Amino acid sequence: MQNEEQNPNQLNIELSEEMAEGIYSNLAIITHSNSEFVIDFVRIMPGVPKAKVKSRIVLTPDHAKRLLMALNDNITKFEDHNGTIQVNEQAPPFPMNFGGSMGQA
Numbered sequence: 001m002q003n004e005e006q007n008p009n010q011l012n013i014e015l016s017e018e019m020a021e022g023i024y025s026n027l028a029i030i031t032h033s034n035s036e037f038v039i040d041f042v043r044i045m046p047g048v049p050k051a052k053v054k055s056r057i058v059l060t061p062d063h064a065k066r067l068l069m070a071l072n073d074n075i076t077k078f079e080d081h082n083g084t085i086q087v088n089e090q091a092p093p094f095p096m097n098f099g100g101s102m103g104q105a
Contacts, residue, residue, distance in 0.1 A: 023041065023043075023054045024043055024054075025043055025054055025055070026042075026043060026044055027041075027043070027044050027051070028040065028041055028042070032064075035060070035061070036058055036061070037059045037061060037063075038056060038057070038058050038059075039056070039059070040053045040055075041054050041056070041057070042054065
């Protein structure tokens with residue numbers, strides 16, 4: 001018999017080794033309908049005119065709002081500890097060469 005009591009409100013989440021590695025994304029495209037939000041995470045590489053969606057997350061509107069609140073809370077905590085995150089609002093929306101010169105072979 002186990003002496004540990006299970007909390008009925010506790011959720012046990014499993015994270016596989018492959019999923020724990022994560023997927024790098026430097027662009028998120030968000031679309032929505034009246035019943036769902038879709039977030040496509042894209043990786044853009046320098047000098048490559050084509051980009052691939054690496055992951056797609058589909059959320060209900062209430063879960064999208066909860067994600068927004070959780071991100072806001074985490075960004076606030078991060079900035080309290082590390083300083084304000086600087087965002088260049090005049091940067092082009094799709095930096096095909098990341099602001100540098102194109103490489104040559």
